[in-house]
Structures are given as structure tokens and as C-alpha cells.
Amino acid sequence: MVVAFNVDVLEVSSTPLELLIVVVIVAAVAAFGFFMATIVGAPFVDKRWPADEPLNPIEMLWGESGGYIQRTFRGLDLGTSKDLASQFQEVKYKAGDTIIEQGDPATHFYVIKDGSVEVSQAVDTGAARREDVINQFGPGQSFGETAILRRTARTYL
Numbered sequence: 448m449v450v451a452f453n454v455d456v457l458e459v460s461s462t463p464l465e466l467l468i469v470v471v472i473v474a475a476v477a478a479f480g481f482f483m484a485t486i487v488g489a490p491f492v493d494k495r496w497p498a499d500e501p502l503n504p505i506e507m508l509w510g511e512s513g514g515y516i517q518r519t520f521r522g523l524d525l526g527t528s529k530d531l532a533s534q535f536q537e538v539k540y541k542a543g544d545t546i547i548e549q550g551d552p553a554t555h556f557y558v559i560k561d562g563s564v565e566v567s568q569a570v571d572t573g574a575a576r577r578e579d580v581i582n583q584f585g586p587g588q589s590f591g592e593t594a595i596l597r598r599t600a601r602t603y604l
Contacts, residue, residue: 508532515558515587551601553594559586566590 509532516528523531537560540546546557549569557564566582584590594601 508535511535511537511560512558515589519589547591547601549601553591553599553601555591556589556595557591558589559584561586564590 509529512532512535513528516523516531520528520531535558540562546564547555562585564584565580566584567578568581570577570579582590591601
């Protein structure tokens with residue numbers, strides 16, 4: 448026997464659907480509370496623990512290229528991977544700019560950070576010369592390694 452003396456009680460429902468609704472509501476309230484705590488508490492945390500020094504440029508490059516390096520060059524230790532990342536240099540191209548041309552010397556390897564690249568091949572048809580699109584690359588993909596590995600001029604393959 449349970450006797451109540453001016454007590455507020457939350458009663459948990461007994462059907463699975465009602466129990467699920469209660470769990471969802473409690474989770475939503477908890478998530479909202481956590482969200483509000485991070486918004487209210489962030490200025491205090493930022494004041495208490497300011498950055499000691501600006502971000503290292505190598506670490507910033509690692510943040511942008513590290514995932515690509517680890518996926519592409521599996522088995523490299525972290526130090527060697529970061530050394531490789533330190534050799535990356537960000538270059539921006541406008542739409543329509545030519546990055547490399549068929550026959551150019553192979554001096555760079557390219558990894559697409561954002562945007563897309565279209566690869567075309569010059570084809571002589573006797574009377575005329577045309578450009579055929581033979582490949583397209585997007586973010587996270589790379590190109591330009593063939594000529595470097597073969598030590599030849601830029602190719603269309």
C-alpha cells in the first residue's frame with residue numbers, strides 16, 4: 448500500500464507507445480538543456496582557456512589534407528604523413544582557367560579540395576583540331592601523377 452502525503456509524482460505509462468513518447472520527450476528536453484548550456488557556458492570557457500599561440504600552418508594543412516593522405520598512402524606513419532602534408536600548397540583557379548596542358552612538363556600533382564576539374568584531350572581530325580572531354584574529377588580526387596611517375600610530359604591518359 449502506497450500512501451501519498453502532498454507529493455507530486457510523475458507516472459510512467461505502461462504501453463510501449465506511451466513509454467516511447469516519454470523517452471523521446473525526455474531526450475528532447477535533455478538535448479535542449481545541453482544546447483543551452485553550451486551557448487551560455489562557451490564565453491566562460493573561452494575566457495578561461497584562451498589559445499596560447501596561433502594555429503600552426505602545418506597543422507592547418509594537415510586538417511585539410513590529412514584524410515586524403517591517410518586514405519591514399521595507407522601505411523605511412525603520422526610523422527611522414529604530416530611531412531607530406533607540409534608540401535601541399537593551396538592554389539585557387541577560376542572557372543575556365545587552364546591548370547595544365549597536354550605536353551607541359553610534369554612539375555606538380557593536384558588534389559581537388561573544392562569544385563571540379565574537366566580533363567580534355569586534343570584530337571586531330573585531319574582538317575580540324577578538337578577537344579574531347581575524357582574525364583572529370585571532384586573534391587577529394589587527384590590528377591597529374593601519371594607524368595610524374597613516368598617522367599614524361601603531361602599526357603592525356
